[in-house]
Amino acid sequence: MTEQTALSRAETSRARLLEAAVTAFAEKGFHGTTTRDIASAAGMSPAALYVHHKSKEELLYLISKEGHDDTLRLIRGAIAASDNPVDALRRVVYDFATHHARDHVGARVINYEIGALTPDHLAVIRRLRREIDDEIRALVARGVDAGEFHPRDPRLAATALLSLGIDLARWYREGGRWTPDQIGKEYADMALDIVAARS
């Protein structure tokens, strides 16, 4: 066995454990999940889990960290795609909503289980969430400055936009009335109503 193969096998095991942890945490919550549940869903022994990850909490942290990093990247990409606040808002709300609908299982974990993180880990995740909120708020403020948006309370409008996307993690299921794309398009239009954009 070459060193390369050994490395990629470890990577595969680590990824499999993370995937099993997301599913288990989404279904039974962090506290309702045992390391044994995660290990056996990944086809490993509980002891094998500890070869790859320090603890159940570390798995939650890795899931949360990666999830929030992805969301922040996605939001920054969408906002950077246009100088026009109307187009940027449409795009970021579409991307944020479709992401939460498509990955509603992961989104459930990263939005509703963060209370189980250690204080140090929670601080990192809170910082990332603040950066996400700040991006949306800055975009709304930019639209207001440009005379394009006229919300009564720009900050609460930004909070409402985030709520619409995040709450998809709670209610969205595959095979329901709408596809992620349909929700994304509709929420993008709705976002312009919420910030009172002049068309």
Next chain:
Amino acid sequence: MTEQTALSRAETSRARLLEAAVTAFAEKGFHGTTTRDIASAAGMSPAALYVHHKSKEELLYLISKEGHDDTLRLIRGAIAASDNPVDALRRVVYDFATHHARDHVGARVINYEIGALTPDHLAVIRRLRREIDDEIRALVARGVDAGEFHPRDPRLAATALLSLGIDLARWYREGGRWTPDQIGKEYADMALDIVAARS
């Protein structure tokens, strides 16, 4: 001790246990909470808990049942208060939002812990949630029929209105930027934007 006093003592114990359970479930989730946690927060022994409630799950069910009954009553009351769909929408969104902000601890439990209910209990709660959803949808449909509301997708607009209120259970904290009343008023106005009400 009269029979009356004995009865009211049992009632008091039962209520104290429910209150302790709400706080514990909101903080650590249903699975992260032990009956011992609940009993000691209520100043009782674990054995005493079982005198009053069959199980931890029964406590969750009672909390969920009462919470959803209250919400349904509140929604029906607000909607019945006016024949005018614009006024009724304003009122119901105000009441729904302020309720979720003020009782965000209880709302967290009844919105995010229902997966821990037994199938029979879950069916009861799902039915109540459907009735709540139906009330909001029917009101939006009534506004559309009256030519007052012009949403692109009435059903998704109703879902968005529910999301704004429910997500308060996740993010609202006392002492933040807005009071429940401020959020209620702002969301009532925003609701009219979401359903594209003609003013």
